Amino acid sequence: MVLEMAVRVVFHTALVMALYLLFAGHNQPGGGFVGGLVAAAALGLQYAAGGLDQVRLVGRVPGRYYVGTGLFVATLTAMVPLVVGGDLLESGKVKLHPPLLGEIKLISVLAFDIGVFLVVMGLALMMFSAFGEAAQPEHEGADDLADERSGS
Amino acid sequence: MALLTVGRSGDRRLFWVAAIPSVAVVVWALASAGGVLDGTPVTESITWVAGLDLSLDVRVDAFSLVMVVMVAGIGVLIHAYAARYFNPDTPHLGRLAGLLTLFAGAMLGLVTADNLLWLYACWELTSITSYLLIGWDDRDPNARSSALQALLMTGAGGLVMLVGFVLMGQAAGTYELSAIVANPPGGTTVSVALVFILIGAFTKSAQWPFSSWLPGAMVAPTPISAYLHSATMVKAGVYLVARLAPPFAHLGFWRPLLFTVGLTTMVLGGAKALQQYDLKRLLAFGTVSQLGFLMVLFGAGSPEATLAGVALIVAHALFKAPLFMVVGILDHQAHTRDLRLLGRYGPGWQGPRWAAILSGASMAGVPLLFGFIAKEAAYEAFAHPDGAGTWVVLAGIVGGSMLTFAYTARLLLGAFSTRPVAGRPVPVDGGLGGTDGRGTTEELEEAPAPTWAFWAPAGALAAITVVLGATPDLLSRLTYGAAAALNPQVEPGHLALWHGLKLPLALSALTIGVGVALAAGAGQVWRFQERLPGLPSGNSIYLGSLEALNRTAAWLAGRVQSGSLPTYVGVVLVTAVVVPGVALAGELQGTDLPAFADSSGEVGLMGLVITAAAAAAVIRRRLAAVLCLGAVGYGMSLLYVLRGAPDLALTQVGIETLGAVLFVLVLRVLPRQFDERPTTLGRVVRLTISGAVGLFVFVFALVAGASRPPSGVSDEFLARSVSEGGGSNVVNVILVDFRGFDTLGEITVLTVAALGLVALARVGVRGLTVGAPDDDAPQLPGLRAYLGDADRPGGSTPLPRSGATRSGVPGSGEGADDQQGSS
Numbered sequence: 001m002v003l004e005m006a007v008r009v010v011f012h013t014a015l016v017m018a019l020y021l022l023f024a025g026h027n028q029p030g031g032g033f034v035g036g037l038v039a040a041a042a043l044g045l046q047y048a049a050g051g052l053d054q055v056r057l058v059g060r061v062p063g064r065y066y067v068g069t070g071l072f073v074a075t076l077t078a079m080v081p082l083v084v085g086g087d088l089l090e091s092g093k094v095k096l097h098p099p100l101l102g103e104i105k106l107i108s109v110l111a112f113d114i115g116v117f118l119v120v121m122g123l124a125l126m127m128f129s130a131f132g133e134a135a136q137p138e139h140e141g142a143d144d145l146a147d148e149r150s151g152s
Numbered sequence: 153m154a155l156l157t158v159g160r161s162g163d164r165r166l167f168w169v170a171a172i173p174s175v176a177v178v179v180w181a182l183a184s185a186g187g188v189l190d191g192t193p194v195t196e197s198i199t200w201v202a203g204l205d206l207s208l209d210v211r212v213d214a215f216s217l218v219m220v221v222m223v224a225g226i227g228v229l230i231h232a233y234a235a236r237y238f239n240p241d242t243p244h245l246g247r248l249a250g251l252l253t254l255f256a257g258a259m260l261g262l263v264t265a266d267n268l269l270w271l272y273a274c275w276e277l278t279s280i281t282s283y284l285l286i287g288w289d290d291r292d293p294n295a296r297s298s299a300l301q302a303l304l305m306t307g308a309g310g311l312v313m314l315v316g317f318v319l320m321g322q323a324a325g326t327y328e329l330s331a332i333v334a335n336p337p338g339g340t341t342v343s344v345a346l347v348f349i350l351i352g353a354f355t356k357s358a359q360w361p362f363s364s365w366l367p368g369a370m371v372a373p374t375p376i377s378a379y380l381h382s383a384t385m386v387k388a389g390v391y392l393v394a395r396l397a398p399p400f401a402h403l404g405f406w407r408p409l410l411f412t413v414g415l416t417t418m419v420l421g422g423a424k425a426l427q428q429y430d431l432k433r434l435l436a437f438g439t440v441s442q443l444g445f446l447m448v449l450f451g452a453g454s455p456e457a458t459l460a461g462v463a464l465i466v467a468h469a470l471f472k473a474p475l476f477m478v479v480g481i482l483d484h485q486a487h488t489r490d491l492r493l494l495g496r497y498g499p500g501w502q503g504p505r506w507a508a509i510l511s512g513a514s515m516a517g518v519p520l521l522f523g524f525i526a527k528e529a530a531y532e533a534f535a536h537p538d539g540a541g542t543w544v545v546l547a548g549i550v551g552g553s554m555l556t557f558a559y560t561a562r563l564l565l566g567a568f569s570t571r572p573v574a575g576r577p578v579p580v581d582g583g584l585g586g587t588d589g590r591g592t593t594e595e596l597e598e599a600p601a602p603t604w605a606f607w608a609p610a611g612a613l614a615a616i617t618v619v620l621g622a623t624p625d626l627l628s629r630l631t632y633g634a635a636a637a638l639n640p641q642v643e644p645g646h647l648a649l650w651h652g653l654k655l656p657l658a659l660s661a662l663t664i665g666v667g668v669a670l671a672a673g674a675g676q677v678w679r680f681q682e683r684l685p686g687l688p689s690g691n692s693i694y695l696g697s698l699e700a701l702n703r704t705a706a707w708l709a710g711r712v713q714s715g716s717l718p719t720y721v722g723v724v725l726v727t728a729v730v731v732p733g734v735a736l737a738g739e740l741q742g743t744d745l746p747a748f749a750d751s752s753g754e755v756g757l758m759g760l761v762i763t764a765a766a767a768a769a770v771i772r773r774r775l776a777a778v779l780c781l782g783a784v785g786y787g788m789s790l791l792y793v794l795r796g797a798p799d800l801a802l803t804q805v806g807i808e809t810l811g812a813v814l815f816v817l818v819l820r821v822l823p824r825q826f827d828e829r830p831t832t833l834g835r836v837v838r839l840t841i842s843g844a845v846g847l848f849v850f851v852f853a854l855v856a857g858a859s860r861p862p863s864g865v866s867d868e869f870l871a872r873s874v875s876e877g878g879g880s881n882v883v884n885v886i887l888v889d890f891r892g893f894d895t896l897g898e899i900t901v902l903t904v905a906a907l908g909l910v911a912l913a914r915v916g917v918r919g920l921t922v923g924a925p926d927d928d929a930p931q932l933p934g935l936r937a938y939l940g941d942a943d944r945p946g947g948s949t950p951l952p953r954s955g956a957t958r959s960g961v962p963g964s965g966e967g968a969d970d971q972q973g974s975s
Contacts, residue, residue: 021802031799037806044813064910067903078896109885112892119899123906124810130913131817 007049014042022117023110032113036120043121047128063129066122074115170249171231174256177224181217185630188217193330193637195266211266211330214633218462219263219391222469226383227256229609233477234375236606237484248288252379255281259384263391268317268327271392272310275356278385279306285380286372298368301694305355305365313352319345329395336399346400349392350409357389357443360417364694367436374480377432381439382472387465390443394450394461398639401453407541410451415548417444422555426562426674427681431479431489434563435472438515438556442468445552448545449530455642456536459635460529463647466627467526470617471511474610475563478508481602481610482567491566500601505568507607507614514617516560517553517663521621524660525647527553531656550659557667562674722841729841729848736852754794761787769842772825778815782808 022035184194193213199206212220231252238245258277265271280303287299321327323345324337336342353359358366366386370377380386393410400406421441428434446468449461481504483489514523534546620627624647636642670677761784768780789804 034799034802034806037803037810041806041809041813044810047813047817063906067906071899071903074896074899078892109892112895116895116899119902123902126906126910127814127913128817130910131814 004049007045011042011046015039018042022113032116033120036117039121040124043124043128063122063125066118066125070115070118070122073118074112077112077115167231167235167249170253171228173253174224174227174231177220177260178228181220181224185217188212188214206269207267208270209266209328210264212264213637214630215394215462215637216264218466218630218634220260222383222466223256223259223263226469226473227379229473229612230375230379233609236603237373237375237480251281251285255285262388266329268321268329271329272314272317275388276307276310278388279303279310282380282385285376286369288372288376292371295371298371302365302369305362305694309352309355309362312348316345316348316352319348333395333399343403343405346396346403346406349396353389353392354413357386357447358440359413359444359447360420361693363417363421363440366440367433370432370436374432374476374483378473378476378480381436382476383469386439386443390446390450390465393447394458394638397450397453398458401451407452411448411545414444414447414451415545415552417441417447418552419548419555422552422559423681425559426555426677429491431482431491431563431567434559435475435479438559439472441552441556445549448549449533452533453639454533455635455639456533458639459631459642460526460533462631462634463526463529467514467523470613471514471523474507474511474613477610478504478607481607485600485602494567503604503611504602504607507610508567509564510614510618512560512564514621516557516667517660522617522624525621525624528656528660531659535655550663553663554666554670557663558670561667561671725841725845729844733848736855740855754791757787757791774819774822774824778812778819782812
């Protein structure tokens, strides 16, 4: 129970953290890969607390769609400069000045990083559901283990 | 061309569409014939892979023109024939028509190729399309196995030939066929290359002992047999020999080898043909025999023999295709191909009958037909005694021709008369090719007559045989031109019906005389053959070698693929250590290792990491071992922080966390303890390997880190990071910009790995539900082996990203990283 409550608090924070890492990555420590990992870890916690169904509830979309979309976005980002007339993966920037937020620099590689993020997170989702399913038939009592973990 | 291969429609008019390319080729060939025959070949070259010196060189000289006209011309007629042969409701006719056209294209590419490698590509393409054509009726296991046999034999021969081509190309310094023929290289390499190439040619042209696939391939529908085995595919080997013989025939091994193989094939094929009841098989063995004949003629390499070869190759296409077609008509109308069951026909059979008789007579070498001209030319070529060898060859081809006459008689008499055929009586259960079993000839109904459009293609070819037989001069220019293209020593001349009262004429008379005698005494010949001890047939050789191959493969796989993951991992690690390790040790001798720790904090951390790693290796409880591994990982990330690499530390922490969760997931299905304890010897071996890997990676990373060139890429990246990459986090800029392509590749690999993991897990689920419930874990073979025995399973798969960034050694990131984890 304690774990469940803690996860409820931590989960969304962790997701925000993951997004922050993703967007901050270009200038500070972080990036799509780390962001994806943090998001995946958040999902992992969710899984440990609530089991596979909980993750499915959150994930809604199966992991393979994340992976596919991520790969697609990354490849597309890599390809676009070719169409425009540049080299593969060449980056371009746009500076935006929305109110309140100050200056935001958008760099095309951010899209690439989002792709990486999605792949990593989707991969974790896929593994959770795959191994989670593999585990289910034999051990119905996943709660024992969760208790054991929270105790240790 | 390939457009039609997807067609599933059963409309037989598709064959007309599929014939269009062939018609176009014939028209083109005839249009350009004048220039080609005057000695200016049409050439075209398209660069394919420039770096490998690969180009699609096309060169049409007079001999290629003969082949082109033959392939495309007979192709048109075959299409016309096939449009009548198949019932309108036959499924997959579109596929068949498309494949036929594709095959024709490959064959045309083969005979016009001037680059050895391009020729090889076309060669294999004909093998593959013929496999699909022979196995067209994919519900028939017989068709499938025959197709596979054809593919295996010609494919294996093709591979041997490729080796020969490469050797030849290296020796000659060019892959251009015309250049090699013009300036033949010499030496042992070339001889070896030629033997390899000849093996390829022998398999393709069904020479003994590689001939067994051709009769087997007769399960294909008759139009396909008629096309593949009369005019086209089996001629490919002959074609290649024809190209190579003039410049290389003087080599010591060439003529004995070709003559032995060719004559053996010719005589054995002819003898086998005499024992067949199935018309198509009879024709198939006849084809094998004729191919042997062609091998002998082209293999000789002399001007006269080359000329005779060209004449015979044309004659063979002209008489063998209509014979196949007529057999197909008989099969179609009478529902049997068994010689003993055929012979009663109603009115309206005159057309196909005469087409068959004329073509058969041409095959047998009866005067006034084109086959006779070709055979005379062949006798003429070997009638100049210049050694005992020539006499043997002459005797061989005369003997083979006698057999040819005899089996032709068997074919024609069996098919078109009710006379009993020599051999065993009809088995009770019915005919060979028949769909409905029938008793004896007396019970046969009269077969319904075919429509004229059905036999018109066969009739047209037979008519050409007659016309050319009477006035061979029509073809003189083409024949001599083609022969001259092969062998520049060929003098222009004329084909003629009457050569004067010379040795060849006498031999022809002898051939026909003995042939008639053999046909008359067919019963005695049959009994004589029955008593002969059989040579090992090609088929038994094929089956034996196939079986031996399977046994060897099973044995080898059993030895190499033991199924034990520790063994696999051990082999991989030992290789990884020994190969670069030896080189490293050699380089390092006498030099000092660079310093590797800056502060006491680092040393302490390392101690922690090493202790945790050692503990992970010793502890028997799985959960505890996993926790120890986690300690190793978190210790590493602390090290990164100390070294000033927050990105790496972040990544490492994320991975460790995720890895721990995944471990928990899978640990639930595994026993709490590692159940198998290795033997003492096993432990020693494992410890040695682990220690060696750890030491190696340690030294390697140190040396690699220290030996960076001073003006390395890192400074450049640092300088360009903000200006070009637009970000101040250089690690990330490298990942998504400078080395973005690598990242793209890595996430692709990740995706593939994820798919593999899911598949593994699914296997596990299936094993659990199907297997016995009380068994501990073995139902999860993949999962268990993957997780229970590998060093760091959960962590190693999602790691490649961090590996590439962490080790800082371009190209060696992933491998080094995995080993780091275990050290």
